[in-house]
Amino acid sequence: MGLSQQSAVKEISQEQARLAWMALTLTPGLGPTRIARAVKALGAAERLFEISLTELEATGMPAQSAQFIFDGKAREAAENEMQRVAEAGGSILTQADEAYPERLREIYDPPSVLWIRGNVDLLARPGIAVVGTRHPSPYGAGMAEMLSRDLANRRLVILSGMARGVDTAAHKGAIEAGGKTVAVWGTGIDVIYPKENKKLAENIVASGGTIVSEYPLGTFPAPQNFPIRNRILSGMSIGVLVIEAAEYSGTRITARCAMEQNRDVYAVPGNVTNKNAWGPNTLIKQGAKLTATWEDVWEDLPSQIRRQLEDEIGASGEDESKLAESASLFSNKPLPQHEQTVLDKLRHDESMQLDDLIEGLEAELGSAEIFTALFELELAGRVRQLPGKNYVRSF
Secondary structure, eight states: HHHHHHHHHHHHHHHHHHHHHHHHHHHHHHHHHHHHHHHHHHSGGGGGGGHHHHHHHHHOOOOHHHHHHHHHHHHHHHHHEEEHHHHHTTTEEEESSTTOOOHHTTTOOOOOOOEEEOGGGGSOOOOEEEESSSSHHHHHHHHHHHHHHHHHTTTTTTEEEETHHHHHHHHHHHHHHHHHHHEOSSTTTTTTGGGGGGHHHHHHHTOOEEEEEETTTOOOOOOTTHHHHHHHHHHHSSEEESSSOOSEEEEEHHHHHHHHTOEEEEEEEOOOSSGGHHHHHHHHTOEEEOSHHHHHHHSSSSHHHHHHHHHHHHTOOOOHHHHHHHHHSSSOOOOOOOHHHHHHOOOOOOOHHHHHHHHHHHTTHHHHHHHHHHHHHHHSSEEETTTTTTEEEEO
């Protein structure tokens, strides 16, 4: 047999293996652990379509699952799903594929199939998962955006779940830095949730990022899906960064998964009077690394990963001083006095209503000067306006 024939046979075998993994994934009664056990018993996933009902049952799968496969329903479902994914412009990775993320293979129950929109190669790159509450304080949202931006600036991939709050801020920070971000969904890759993040999802893919799910197309946002997907977030990452999380939250699940998977855990300390500070502050007590700047994460990275990223930065022609400047939120140029006065009055962690601001500064500035200062500070990104004419200082 010539090399071209051998290559063709190998390719057919790989496609059969991918189809078998998909068929197993779409079979009722089978999850990642049972599927892995079945493939091990089969010796090769592609044997799934060749063996008898008795042999299928001998792999340890439930009788109804074996019957579903033996009747050809699993293969038909797999072929239909793969066709739909292709038509939707997506792709899949199974554990038969070399591109399947190695870090994810290491966890106890890696997904049998990943549904993907965007850049598949990104899943193999070093990344940090940034997670936290859906209802962050201005401080929490600002820290998520700032740290994600600064880490993305240094070629780390930012992973998160694209939920409201901290997740959204993390993705936006990475995109603003011109970096790469991965969103791990608890729905099908064609079902955007929450709906208001439609533009964000488009921006993630357009900027060279990736959307990943272990759920078939059309999967709706069932509550139980989101805690399950958290193991993928931590599994694909080299570390997990926690920013504001209540005592009972999905973020705690992600942190626990990270510890079980032997991943590093980082946490941004919070105001002890804020209930969302309970999560990160408790993690710090338990040994998570207290994180205030990107350097706190960077200096903890495995040396080979840090060297890889530093080489990439060097190859791109960026010098460290330029990188430091791009990572800084603001220039060092002094502000006009009226802008500085308004900025000094505002806080990072608590918003101030416009009327209170005017009243607090009435001895120093007129209302027109305050309006002008707020306008200029907003344009410069130093101040953010929240609903109800409330203002908060950015980072």
